[in-house]
Amino acid sequence: MTATKHPNSLKRKTRLGEKLIQAFFFFCGFVSIFTTLGIVVALGSQALRFFGEPSINPIELITTTNWSPNIGEIGIWSLVTSTLITTFLALLVAIPLGLAAAIYLSEYATPKVRNTLKPILEILAGVPTVVYGYFALTFMTPLLRLIFGSDVVKIYNMASAGLVCGVMIIPLICSMSEDALRAVPRSLREGSFGLGATKLETSLRVVLPAALSGVIAAIVVGTSRAIGETMIMATAAGAGPNFTFNPFESAETMAGHIVRISGGDVDYNSIDYTSIFIVGLTLFLMTLALNFLSRYFVNKYREVYE
Amino acid sequence: MQSNIISRKRNAKIGQAIMFASTAFALIALVALLLNVLNRSFGNVIVRREIEPSVLSPTPLEQLSRDELNALVKRIADSDDYDGLTRGAYRRLDSEKPFAERSQAEILTVINERLIKEEVVASFTLWQTLFEPASVNAELAKLNNARKAGMPEARVEFRSWVNARFFTQTMGSVAELSGIRTAILGSLAVIAMTMAIALPIGVGAAIYLEEYAKKNRLNDLIQTNITNLAGVPSIIYGMLGLFVFVRALESFTSGAVFGIAGNNGRTILSAGLTMALLVLPIIIINAQEAIRAVPNSLRQASYGLGATQWETIRDHVMPAALPGILTGTILAMSRAMGETAPMVVVGASTFIVSDPTGPFSKFTTLPIQIYNWTAQPDEQFRNIAAAAILVLLIILLSLNMIAILLRNKMRNTN
Numbered sequence: 001m002t003a004t005k006h007p008n009s010l011k012r013k014t015r016l017g018e019k020l021i022q023a024f025f026f027f028c029g030f031v032s033i034f035t036t037l038g039i040v041v042a043l044g045s046q047a048l049r050f051f052g053e054p055s056i057n058p059i060e061l062i063t064t065t066n067w068s069p070n071i072g073e074i075g076i077w078s079l080v081t082s083t084l085i086t087t088f089l090a091l092l093v094a095i096p097l098g099l100a101a102a103i104y105l106s107e108y109a110t111p112k113v114r115n116t117l118k119p120i121l122e123i124l125a126g127v128p129t130v131v132y133g134y135f136a137l138t139f140m141t142p143l144l145r146l147i148f149g150s151d152v153v154k155i156y157n158m159a160s161a162g163l164v165c166g167v168m169i170i171p172l173i174c175s176m177s178e179d180a181l182r183a184v185p186r187s188l189r190e191g192s193f194g195l196g197a198t199k200l201e202t203s204l205r206v207v208l209p210a211a212l213s214g215v216i217a218a219i220v221v222g223t224s225r226a227i228g229e230t231m232i233m234a235t236a237a238g239a240g241p242n243f244t245f246n247p248f249e250s251a252e253t254m255a256g257h258i259v260r261i262s263g264g265d266v267d268y269n270s271i272d273y274t275s276i277f278i279v280g281l282t283l284f285l286m287t288l289a290l291n292f293l294s295r296y297f298v299n300k301y302r303e304v305y306e
Numbered sequence: 307m308q309s310n311i312i313s314r315k316r317n318a319k320i321g322q323a324i325m326f327a328s329t330a331f332a333l334i335a336l337v338a339l340l341l342n343v344l345n346r347s348f349g350n351v352i353v354r355r356e357i358e359p360s361v362l363s364p365t366p367l368e369q370l371s372r373d374e375l376n377a378l379v380k381r382i383a384d385s386d387d388y389d390g391l392t393r394g395a396y397r398r399l400d401s402e403k404p405f406a407e408r409s410q411a412e413i414l415t416v417i418n419e420r421l422i423k424e425e426v427v428a429s430f431t432l433w434q435t436l437f438e439p440a441s442v443n444a445e446l447a448k449l450n451n452a453r454k455a456g457m458p459e460a461r462v463e464f465r466s467w468v469n470a471r472f473f474t475q476t477m478g479s480v481a482e483l484s485g486i487r488t489a490i491l492g493s494l495a496v497i498a499m500t501m502a503i504a505l506p507i508g509v510g511a512a513i514y515l516e517e518y519a520k521k522n523r524l525n526d527l528i529q530t531n532i533t534n535l536a537g538v539p540s541i542i543y544g545m546l547g548l549f550v551f552v553r554a555l556e557s558f559t560s561g562a563v564f565g566i567a568g569n570n571g572r573t574i575l576s577a578g579l580t581m582a583l584l585v586l587p588i589i590i591i592n593a594q595e596a597i598r599a600v601p602n603s604l605r606q607a608s609y610g611l612g613a614t615q616w617e618t619i620r621d622h623v624m625p626a627a628l629p630g631i632l633t634g635t636i637l638a639m640s641r642a643m644g645e646t647a648p649m650v651v652v653g654a655s656t657f658i659v660s661d662p663t664g665p666f667s668k669f670t671t672l673p674i675q676i677y678n679w680t681a682q683p684d685e686q687f688r689n690i691a692a693a694a695i696l697v698l699l700i701i702l703l704s705l706n707m708i709a710i711l712l713r714n715k716m717r718n719t720n
Contacts, residue, residue, distance in 0.1 A: 021616045022518055028510030029519070032532045032590070035583050039542060042549035100328030108322055109329075117329060119710065124336050126706050128644025130673045131339070131695050134680050138688060139342045167335045174332070198314055200321035221537065228539025230647035231673075235680055255541045255647065262548060262651040280545045284538065291537040295530075 043284055046277030053271060061278070067241040067257075069275035078243035079279060082251035083227055086162035086237060089247060090226040093166025095219055098173030102215075105174070106181035107203045118175075125171035133235030136164035141236060148248065156238035156250035165232050169222045176221060180214020181207055217297035224290035228283060230255035254283045343699070346692035347467050350435040350442050351482075352449060354460045356423040357388070367417065368470070372410040379405060379413060382421070390420040411474050418483075426482045427460055429686050435464065467693035476659040477675065481686035484679075486694050488658055492574070492669035493643060495662045499578025500585060500642050501635070507582070508589030508638075509631060515590070516597040517619055536587035544651030547580030552652055561666030572653030575665040580652050581645065585638035592637065596630020596716075597623060629716040636709040640702050646673040672698050 051058050055072040064075030101121075105114050140160040145153045153159070184207050192202040208215065238250025239260055252260065258276045266273050359367050363378055370378065382388060383396035399405070399416065408416075418424055427449060430442050442462060449460045475485025511532075519525040551559050556571035559579070600623050608618040624631075655668045656678055662669050672694060679691035 015614060018614055018616050022514075025510045025514035025518055028507045029514040029525075029528050031507055031511065031583075032528060032535055032586065035535060035546070035586070036531055038550055038583075039538070039546050042546050043542075046549065097328045097331050100325045101332060104322075104325035104329045108325060117333075120336060121332055122710075123703070123706065124332055126640060126644075126702060127336075127339065128646065128673055128698065128702070130644070130646040130676050130680075131343075131699065134676065134691060134695060135339050135342055137680060138346065138692075139338065167332075170332055170335075198318035200318040201314070204321070224537055225539075228541065230539070230541045231677065234647075235677065255539065258541055258545065259647055259650050262544070262653070263656070268553065277545065277549075280542055284542050287537060287539055287542075288534070291534055294537075295533070 039284065043277050043281040046274050047281045050271070050274040050278050053274070055271075065243040069271045074275070074278075075243070076279065076282060078241040079252060079254045079257055080282070081243060081245065082158055082237065082241075083253040083255070083283075085245065085247055085251075086158050086165060086229075086233060086253055087223060087226040089159060089162025090166035090169060090229075091219070091223060093163055094169045094173050094222055094226075097166075098170045098218075098222070099177055099215065101170065101174045102177035102181055102218075103203050103208070106178045107199065107207065121171040121174055124167075125175075127168075129168065129229060129231040130235070132164050132168050133161075133232045136160045136232055136236035140164050144248070153248045154238070154250045156236060157248045158237050158251055158253075159247040161232050161235075161237035161253075162226075162247065164236065165226050165229050168229070168232065169225050172225060173218045173222045176218030177211070177215045180211040180218065183214065184210045213297040213300040217294040220290050220294035220297065224287045224294070227290070228255060228287050230259055234259045254279050258283075340699075343692045343695050345431045345433055346689050347432075347696050348435075349432045349465065349689075350430045350462050351426045351465045352428040352442075352446055352460050353463050354425045354427055354449075354458055356390075356458050357421050359422055362417070362421065367414060370410075372408075372413065375410060375413045375417070376405050376408075379417065388421055390423070391416075395420070411471075415483075424482070426465075426686055429465070429689050467689045468696055472690070472693055477657065477670075478659075481679075481682075481684055481690050484690055486672060486675055486697065488661060489670050489672045489675040489694070490697075491661050492654070492658075493671040493673075495574050495665075495667075495669060496577045496581060496649075496671055497639055497642050499574055499665060500581040501639065503578060503582035504585050504589055504638065505635060508586050508634075509593050511586070511590045512593030512597055512631075513619060513623075516594055517615070517623065532587050532590050536591065539647075540584055540645055541647040541651060543580055543584040544648030546583065547576060547648060547652045551576040551579045559666075564666075566666050569666050569668070570653075572655070572668060573666045574662055574669045577649060577652050577654065577669060577671075578665070580648055581642045584645065584648060585642050588638045588641060589631075589634050592634020593627070593631045596627040596634070599630065600626045629712050633709045633712045633716070636705050636712070640705040640709075643702060643705070644673055644698070646671075646677055649674055650677070 050056060050069075056069075056074060057072075061074050061076050064073065065077045066073040066075045067078045105117060109117065137156075137160070140163055141153070141155065141157065144157070144160055145155075188206055188210055189202055192206040197206070233253040233256035237256055238252055239256070240250070240252055241257065242249060242251035244251055258279055261272055261276050362382065363370065367375070379391070379396070383391050383393050386393055403412075405413065428445055430445075434441055446460060446462055453459065471483075472485045473490070474487055475483060476488045477486075478484045511528075515525065515529060519528075552571035557563050559571045559573055559576040560566070560569040561573070561575075562569070604622050604626060605618055608622045613621070649671055654670045654674045656670070656674070658668055658670050660667075676691050676694045676698065679687045679694065682688075
């Protein structure tokens with residue numbers, strides 16, 4: 001009996017204080033799960049309330065194109081198309097410029113140049129979106145009106161908001177792509193040079209394809225950011241849903257709509273209030289799908305080179 | 307064969323030029339953005355005043371102390387020379403709030419409203435001021451020609467829209483009398499609230515994930531979930547805050563359970579809680595990286611001396627990870643400082659003139675002011691929006707600079 005008792009003193013003692021501290025840290029980690037659940041419950045419950053309204057026919061959500069919920073018109077397409085158009089324009093700017101900048105920084109720039117340019121890109125990424133909104137309205141819009149004529153380009157238009165949004169996501173696409181490009185092993189480049197390829201050929205035909213999944217992940221994250229971008233759209237793209245494919249027209253995006261409706265004194269029982277949650281849910285699901293997609297691509301390139 | 311090599315080399319040169327130009331574009335965009343803001347923060351204005359301040363006092367009014375201003379106002383009222391501030395008007399104002407108790411800024415406001423009646427009729431950009439003075443003069447001539455008899459003459463003055471008054475004034479219906487005092491105090495209050503909530507929870511979560519969590523499905527889920535939350539658009543957090551903090555927990559966030567009546571849920575507390583959830587992923591991910599970078603030998607040495615896990619974390623891991631955690635904290639602060647959309651959704655007030663007094667106050671923040679002023683049609687509101695942007699950018703730039711310095715310091719010591 002005594003012989004079995006003795007080694008007990010070497011056993012790990014359970015200390016209450018240690019356990020409490022660990023429990024607190026676990027709770028901290030779990031807060032993020034609560035956040036996600038909160039988002040799903042908030043958006044889902046209000047969306048269900050919205051569809052419970054007698055004047056709402058859920059099928060019309062995707063079969064019609066007019067959005068004014070207080071008179072029963074719930075064609076969400078007018079908000080979705082404008083979001084997709086601004087996103088498309090943003091990517092049109094950000095993909096070529098962001099990618100070319102990434103290739104320059106990763107393949108061409110000397111360490112000194114890279115160390116000067118990267119902080120500048122970080123500053124550009126740190127500028128609040130409301131400032132970009134001001135830039136779109138007071139710089140890009142007048143510029144577009146000067147080029148295309150002020151009778152063609154409206155004061156509030158999707159083109160200006162989309163292009164400036166593109167400038168905003170250049171640093172994001174650039175830094176994520178650069179990480180992917182730099183993860184490509186040096187031996188691949190040496191092999192290409194050894195076969196007589198120029199630096200451009202090596203960059204575009206060897207390094208870029210090798211880093212493709214990481215580059216695609218960057219583009220997907222950029223897309224997700226452009227879709228969820230709010231203040232540029234609310235400031236420069238226009239106030240009021242409009243089903244149009246003309247980028248020089250004014251049309252409200254999904255996020256812009258949510259901000260405008262909730263910014264006023266909205267009655268919590270009105271259909272306007274519940275309707276912004278169905279828009280929010282659509283937005284959340286779109287960005288969530290894109291985030292999962294980008295993770296898939298990121299993991300793919302990690303598997304290859306790490 | 308030879309020509310092939312020449313054209314390939316040429317392509318390589320062109321390619322390199324394109325890549326460099328694309329990188330330079332980011333630089334150009336940043337410069338254009340800054341110049342655009344500077345262009346509207348400074349410039350000539352056309353001002354109309356009923357009385358020139360120099361008539362009232364030889365020294366500029368802003369340089370006078372509170373007592374000197376009081377004496378001046380009293381002298382003007384006693385002389386009964388000016389219709390705007392007669393002896394009767396002075397008595398009425400004094401009974402509303404005794405002049406002896408008014409601050410310097412308040413007395414200046416009285417002098418301006420009653421006597422000087424300054425009005426900015428037109429404002430010009432810095433570009434127009436420097437390179438197109440003819441357009442400024444033409445506008446001035448037009449205004450003065452159209453002036454009715456007895457009306458004061460308008461004059462051109464250079465104005466920096468970022469000035470002392472801009473920092474001390476609350477917002478108003480006239481652009482040149484509006485300031486960012488309430489907005490800056492509101493921003494500071496929201497950020498203090500945000501950090502008080504997010505910092506302990508964020509660092510705690512990072513410690514859990516790096517030091518305690520075993521590899522199992524639940525912990526994988528938490529980790530994946532944090533990465534996903536970092537990609538959720540900020541406006542969705544705003545809707546979460548609106549639903550949970552502003553509405554569901556209204557009795558708590560309005561202060562009703564603490565016996566503070568008369569508020570709704572659109573308070574600094576709601577905003578801080580919402581922002582805390584938004585910046586949590588940033589704090590967690592940065593803190594995790596910092597903790598992971600602490601060498602394992604440090605932990606093992608501590609265990610070897612008989613320290614418990616918590617003692618090891620508290621005395622050895624945390625001090626070593628501190629610079630990294632601070633970097634993440636500063637990044638989170640600058641993010642919270644610039645966020646607009648969730649604040650609008652949670653319900654920052656668009657028009658508010660009183661300073662925030664506590665967690666249950668209504669509030670506005672600097673980016674919201676910028677958004678509201680940008681949305682105004684008046685050109686002068688664009689000017690003060692630009693001035694507010696300048697202030698915001700300077701604050702954010704200094705925050706980021708501190709973060710970068712800290713990061714470099716950390717890299718050097720590791």
